Amino acid sequence: MGASEGPQTYDGTGLKGPLDGLIVLDLSRILAGPTCTQALGDLGATIIKIEHPERGDDTRGWGPPFANGSDGTPTDLSSYFMCTNRNKLSVGVDIATPEGQETIRNIAARADVVIENFKPGGLEKYGLDFHSLLTAYPQLVYCSISGFGQTGPHREKPGYDLMAQGYSGIMALTGAKDGPPAKVAVGIADVMTGMYATTGILAALRHRDQTGQGQHIDLSLVDATVAWMINEGVAHLTTGQPRPRRGDEHATIVPYQTFACADGHVLVAVGNDTQYIRFCDFLGRPDLADDPRFATNANRVRNREALIPMLEALMFEQYQADIVAGLEGRKVPVGPVYTVEQTFASDQVAARGMRIDMAKPGVDRGGVELIGNPLKFSATPVTYRRPPPHLGEDTQAVLDWLAGRRDAPDA
Numbered sequence: 355m356g357a358s359e360g361p362q363t364y365d366g367t368g369l370k371g372p373l374d375g376l377i378v379l380d381l382s383r384i385l386a387g388p389t390c391t392q393a394l395g396d397l398g399a400t401i402i403k404i405e406h407p408e409r410g411d412d413t414r415g416w417g418p419p420f421a422n423g424s425d426g427t428p429t430d431l432s433s434y435f436m437c438t439n440r441n442k443l444s445v446g447v448d449i450a451t452p453e454g455q456e457t458i459r460n461i462a463a464r465a466d467v468v469i470e471n472f473k474p475g476g477l478e479k480y481g482l483d484f485h486s487l488l489t490a491y492p493q494l495v496y497c498s499i500s501g502f503g504q505t506g507p508h509r510e511k512p513g514y515d516l517m518a519q520g521y522s523g524i525m526a527l528t529g530a531k532d533g534p535p536a537k538v539a540v541g542i543a544d545v546m547t548g549m550y551a552t553t554g555i556l557a558a559l560r561h562r563d564q565t566g567q568g569q570h571i572d573l574s575l576v577d578a579t580v581a582w583m584i585n586e587g588v589a590h591l592t593t594g595q596p597r598p599r600r601g602d603e604h605a606t607i608v609p610y611q612t613f614a615c616a617d618g619h620v621l622v623a624v625g626n627d628t629q630y631i632r633f634c635d636f637l638g639r640p641d642l643a644d645d646p647r648f649a650t651n652a653n654r655v656r657n658r659e660a661l662i663p664m665l666e667a668l669m670f671e672q673y674q675a676d677i678v679a680g681l682e683g684r685k686v687p688v689g690p691v692y693t694v695e696q697t698f699a700s701d702q703v704a705a706r707g708m709r710i711d712m713a714k715p716g717v718d719r720g721g722v723e724l725i726g727n728p729l730k731f732s733a734t735p736v737t738y739r740r741p742p743p744h745l746g747e748d749t750q751a752v753l754d755w756l757a758g759r760r761d762a763p764d765a
Contacts, residue, residue, distance in 0.1 A: 361709040361723050371398020372734040376559075377762070379461050380404065380442065381449075381470035381482070383411040385515065385541050386499050386575065388438035389548025391469060394555070395441030396727045396736040400762065402461055402752060403439065403743070407446030410745040411435060422718040429717065429744065436722055436742040438548075440712065443763055445753075446746030455480050460756045462487050462494065466562075467555055471499040474509045484570040494568040495558040497551050503574035513575045518543035522579035527586055531601045547578040608654035608661065609633070612691060613669040613677075620669070620677050623687040627651060632684040636677075637668045706730075712741040739764075 376399040380391045383405070395401040405411050413435040420428035421436065448454040459482070462468055468487060470477060477483040484496040498504060501513015511517075519525050519537045529536030554571045562568050580587070586597050586605060597605070604610035609630075610623045624630045627650055634643040642648055642664065647657045654661055669677065674690055681688035692700070703709050708726040727736040751763040 361704075361711040369735060369737060371396065371737045372731070374398035376400065376467065377461075377465045378402065378467040378469065379458070379465040381458070381468065381472070381477075382499065383471065384413055385438060385544035386547040386551070387469050387471045388413075389545050390497070390499075390551035390555070391442065392438045392440060393548070393552045393727070394467070396729075396738070398734075398737060399467075400764075401442040402465075402748075403442045403444050404447050404449065404458060404461075405444055405745055407448055407746055407749075410444075410446075411439070414745065421714070421722050424716055424718055426718060431714075431717070431722065431742055431744065436724060439742040440724060440738060441740050442743060443740075443748035443752060444743035444746055446749045449480055449482070455482060457753070457756070458482055459487075459490070461752070462491055464756075464762075465491075465494065466559065467495045467497065469497040469499070469551065469555070471513075473512065474498070474500050474504045488568060488570060492568055493562060493566060495555055495562055495571070496568065497555055497558075497571040497573065499547060499551060499573050499575070501574060502576050504572045508576075515541040515543040515575065518547075518575035518579045521576050523583055523587070524579060527597060527599055529599060529601065531599055531603075535599075543575050543579040546582055547573060547575050550578050550581070603658070603662070606655060607651060608658045609665055611662075613666060615669055615677055616671065616673045618674045619691040620674055621689045621691060622669075622681065625687060629686050630654070633681065633686050636680045636684055636686070637665070639664075639668065710738060712738055714741040 373394060376394070378391055378394055378399050378401045380387065380401050380403040382388055382391065388403075388411070391401045391403070403411075410430060414430045414432055416434040417432035418428065419433045421431040421433075423429045445457075447457050449458065462482075468484075470482075475483070478486070484498060488494055488496055499513075500509070501511055501517065502508040516537060519542070520535075522543070525535040525537055528538060551571070551573055554573060558569050558571060589605065590597050602612040607623075607625065610625075612619050612621055622633065624633050630648075630651070631640075631643040634640050642661070646653065648654050648661050672680075678688050678690060690696075697703060698709050706726070706728075708728070710724050710726045711721050712724060713721045722741055724738075724741075726738075729736055748763060751760070754760045755762050
């Protein structure tokens with residue numbers, strides 16, 4: 355499908371995913387936990403999202419933009435909420451009341467997984483903490499997400515993506531070389547924590563299915579963000595030296611960065627010395643490949659301050675399309691720097707189903723556009739069954755299920 359054909363449309367029908375039949379009690383909100391439960395929902399699990407019956411998930415109010423209703427007024431579906439809350443049932447429950455706590459325990463009794471992101475110890479007063487629920491239902495996989503974890507000197511501190519990025523060291527490495535520390539533009543600490551949570555839950559379910567034994571998973575935003583410091587973190591541990599901020603440049607590969615050109619920006623990723631020779635040929639400067647200062651990657655790293663300004667001047671004389679065509683023809687990794695608009699209008703995004711359209715009655719356009727799941731299975735594809743729910747729209751269906759008046763709601 356070409357870019358002009360628009361997003362792929364899903365009406366809730368289709369194959370069931372590989373996690374069909376799995377029930378997840380979702381006590382999480384904001385981004386990390388919902389990222390995890392949306393991933394599980396895309397794979398076929400039934401996700402029962404518990405929300406305060408009046409306020410709902412905080413992100414319902416994080417806008418604009420919002421999806422408008424058929425009358426043109428904003429609904430409770432902010433774009434932030436919608437990005438991680440498809441394939442879920444919304445149940446309005448006040449966790450602070452005995453009735454609400456009983457409802458949640460009744461769901462837990464039927465669930466395979468519980469996920470929450472309260473402060474450590476925050477659910478104990480409700481009898482919904484991991485110790486209480488695992489004692490009552492030892493088959494549960496119970497995942498707790500917090501800012502700093504259930505242990506350690508900072509366990510009581512609240513957890514936010516911004517603080518995790520600052521604490522982990524990633525902000526010290528992000529941004530212009532001569533500028534201040536910068537955060538990643540999206541909540542990457544939350545997203546990566548959600549991905550680790552998904553992996554941990556699936557591993558714990560494998561153990562549960564083999565032994566009958568559930569367990570508690572303790573996951574923190576800071577731990578997850580420190581973990582994805584990867585090569586830069588290990589480089590510091592190896593040398594004991596500070597790591598400099600390099601902007602778009604790579605720490606150990608040169609040239610591997612953004613270059614300004616006559617009409618925009620391009621990315622060049624020269625991964626080996628042969629590619630570097632071809633890159634210099636495109637620029638009409640084969641002497642830069644012969645120069646012993648730059649002939650090997652190790653020497654280019656050592657002498658980057660001499661090389662990069664020359665490359666920047668040569669690239670600035672070229673047009674983006676000419677650079678991309680010229681380097682692709684020489685099999686040198688290259689690509690444009692897209693705007694968000696260009697990304698979602700691209701033929702690649704369309705062909706890979708990364709822009710989807712889900713029907714949503716009552717919304718002004720009759721549906722909502724979302725980002726697709728990147729997993730491509732050959733036998734059990736991800737499914738898009740339910741668009742993000744309005745607050746509490748599935749409360750009665752879940753209560754009827756708990757009371758035995760109907761089968762489990764289809765999510």
